[in-house]
Ligand SMILES: Cc1ncc(COP(=O)(O)O)c(C=O)c1O
């Protein structure tokens with residue numbers, strides 16, 4: 385029996401539609417949606433946690449860059465501006481999003497490469513030879529797991545796996561149980577890519593430090609969606625993407641954060657000319673540039689850095705607290721729609737209900753979702769599918785509207801209820 389009854393669904397649907405409109409009307413960030421390309425259509429974009437929408441100003445920023453900077457200044461651009469951009473934008477990101485004082489954040493490479501460098505740097509900072517274990521969890525993003533497996537093999541270290549509940553995440557208790565005198569480094573995501581579980585970063589960091597180990601946080605799904613205070617939590621190392629909630633565009637470079645107290649004498653493993661002291665001296669042997677700049681390896685991807693500046697400017701204007709507040713209302717409304725329409729149709733919720741424990745996406749599971757995702761995309765409803773049967777509803781606080789979210793979940797409800805309804 386199909387549990388969505390047409391009569392009651394009609395009433396609920398009208399009430400929820402009105403509610404979506406009311407939430408948009410009450411949303412203090414509603415006007416920011418207009419800053420993004422494509423938000424004046426009926427397309428429902430629910431995948432900003434994979435790839436954020438572009439800002440309209442990016443069209444002008446990129447075009448001006450080509451015309452004036454690249455086209456006008458040519459190679460002089462490096463000396464005049466570009467060489468400093470990885471640190472300048474890194475500092476802005478640190479200030480606006482990460483809770484990091486200047487000089488600890490840099491834009492570089494991809495998240496995968498940055499994580500490799502950070503994990504190796506963290507291991508190099510562990511001086512006790514008895515600390516031979518890297519701790520990670522079974523539900524972390526594939527790149528994190530593969531990197532750690534590769535590094536353990538390369539360095540002759542042992543892995544200790546935390547068995548994470550895929551519908552929840554890694555708890556402080558689990559971290560305490562998995563760490564001890566043999567732990568060197570722990571690698572975790574602040575927000576789980578699948579369930580959206582939000583880890584208690586300060587408490588987990590403190591637990592890892594209590595065990596005498598260092599932590600590398602993956603902030604891909606949290607940068608630009610939740611408030612982060614890396615310095616206050618005394619985090620050791622962190623990395624993340626800029627193409628999700630920071631709207632840097634496909635393949636935009638990653639960021640690396642290294643706490644000041646680790647920077648002196650830091651050893652990262654990819655020794656390229658751009659990370660060397662006096663890069664343009666091109667001297668013999670490698671001597672790392674002082675500070676966070678020693679974290680560069682090759683030529684920075686300037687083009688890929690331009691778009692994220694627009695979002696950082698907006699975040700500085702609005703503040704991360706306002707973004708987090710909107711994100712909480714968005715995910716709460718997603719749960720309301722889920723309860724009214726999808727739970728009765730047998731869809732499982734795989735994201736914590738407690739708003740303190742979730743980030744900015746909601747994951748729902750159903751055996752029909754693999755096939756359904758293509759049908760949704762055809763209808764301009766764009767979530768993403770994560771195997772084996774999950775749809776993630778990614779909600780970007782600056783660009784997602786409540787009506788857009790309503791339309792997306794209504795389309796899922798209709799496809800689930802079949803052609804007869
Ligand atoms: C948690 C997490 N870590 C790492 C990555 C991978 O980063 P990249 O492909 O940019 O290296 C992603 C997304 O792709 C992610 O969600």
Ligand SMILES: Nc1c(O)cccc1C(=O)C[C@H](N)C(=O)O
Nearest residue numbers: 433434435525577578604635770
């Ligand atoms: N990075 C991606 C890509 O290059 C292509 C398609 C999707 C992505 C993603 O961002 C995946 C994403 N990090 C995830 O959480 O699943």
